[in-house]
Amino acid sequence: MTAYTDIESHLSALLGYALREAVPEAGAVTVDIERPREASHGDYACSIAMKLSRSLRCNPRQLAQKILAALPPSPMIARSEIAGAGFINLHLHPLAWQQLVPHILALGEQYGHHDSGGGQSVLVEFVSANPTGPLHVGHGRGAAYGASLSNLLAISGFRVFREYYVNDAGRQMDILALSTWLRYLEHCGEPSVFPANAYQGDYVRQMAQAIHLQHGDRYRHSSQALLEHAPAYADAPDGHLDHLIVAAKQTLGDNYSYFHRFALNEQLADCRQDLHEFGVSFDEWFSEQSLYDNGTVQRTLDVLEANGQLYEQDGARWFRSTRYGDEKDRVVQRENGLFTYFASDIAYHLNKLERGFDWLIDIWGADHHGYIPRVKGAMEAMGRNPDQLTIALVQFAVLYRNGQKAAMSTRSGEFVTLRELRQEVGNDAARFFYVLRKSDQHLDFDLDLAKSRSNDNPVYYIQYAHARICRVLEQWGGDPTSLDEADISQLTSPSELDLLRQLAGYPATIRTAARELSPHLVAYALKDIAAALHAYYNAEQFLIEDTSLRDARLALIQATRVVLRNGLTLLGISCPEQM
């Protein structure tokens, strides 16, 4: 067996050589090749002659002819021709495809890996949902996308660090702590003063119940007393809520932090468990509060202040984000002295850079897109390079059941949780459906389709291809490592060459998907590979008398299995050996 030749770089090098020989005046041009969709146009095509014809002032077909005449012979090229307006079409020798089988078997899980990242470090921050309740299906999409993208970058030569930003410092956490305490008071028998804009979900009642079970009436106070001097809810819902928070802090004293901490830990643990079951893990759960505790927020504002980026107006401190293309300046410190979320977010991004990452990726819900100019502006205002930050927006996912939109609203507690979705359709289908769409596009998630154990379901379609291969190899019963020596020159049937071409395209798909931050391309490639495998399965028999041909075919499906497994694993989907 001769060494493996990477076809695309081989052809591109040959054409580049021919171009320099035939048309030296063209200078140093990289010669791109493409896969024509029309089979009669060959396996690869090159349009360099048309691209250069204008600057060289010559006929593109003649130019192509000159390049072709200078093309060195290659065992990989069966024939070449000029077609259309000046395309050079290359038809490959089957060897070009066949050699892929031992190559894939040798590389195994490394097949598809590449090094375009060059060892750069990248921090991918995703999910980062407020720990104020269960994750819902919207977070699920960010989780699936972020996890798959991280995997994609990790096999593309990047050192990937996965991080979840925990918003444990803000008003939302206070609302959760308050909500928990108010439910606790109800448990103690106090009349309910629970406002409609506090967290309504059942999980709050459960936390309250757990606290009551453990501590009895220890934290009981008069609920009615909390309402004294409170603005009427109808007049000022937020003012009413804020008053209750202040009253809770005063009434509970040091015990307030118990509720705050309890609720935070409880929700965070739940979130972590949920994501863990979903196959999504993080290297770091980064606390927003820590940025206050260690002075990063203050230091950040000092830097901005020193750079002349802040000013005072109406009692608040503002950042001049309009200098950097934002629509209006933004408050970083309120009239009441409290910092805004934006202030700690600037500090967070500064912190990320100070940790030495070459590249930052933030995955946000698309509703935050208006937030981009101010964050990038803040980086610039601190003398940092905003291009080090890439923000990937993930659009909303809408669930459909029986063709009907499934209702979902946030605060009221009427939402479908990620956990419910996983239980209903399974982790594999959920992971797959989430990344089947481009992340920046709205996703209609068809629950009935995701649940169906039928040929309609693309997850099962791919997994079934994997399971079929496993069954064949199992029934054969031989040692798979012996297939490395199979005589792959016998793989010449149309369905075999189709399958080989699909497998050959996988590394390029990975490369493109990584460059475009688009794991959905991997999902589509897997569908194509599975389709080619199923077609092959129906066209040819594997377990046949002719052991030489049999081994060649088994080697091919074993290689297919490797690629399917690599792709499914990347997307966080299991590879069942039987179904």
Next chain:
RNA sequence: GCCCCGGUAGCUCAGUGGAUAGAGCAUUCCCCUCCUAAGGGAAGGGUCACACGUUCGAUUCGUGUCCGGGGCACCA
């Protein structure tokens, strides 16, 4: 009003500066004495929203228009 995202087959959506634009579902037809039919094969189905521009070449890039969806806090 401003800013994002979209408009491709009946439906849900891929896709690409190239030569005849794809897949699944749905519709019609065919294939298990054979390694899992959760499979395969075939047919029909299109003004790639519209106009203008850039280009040897535009569904792809740019501008404008129309139509959807989302966002525009001293919330996070």
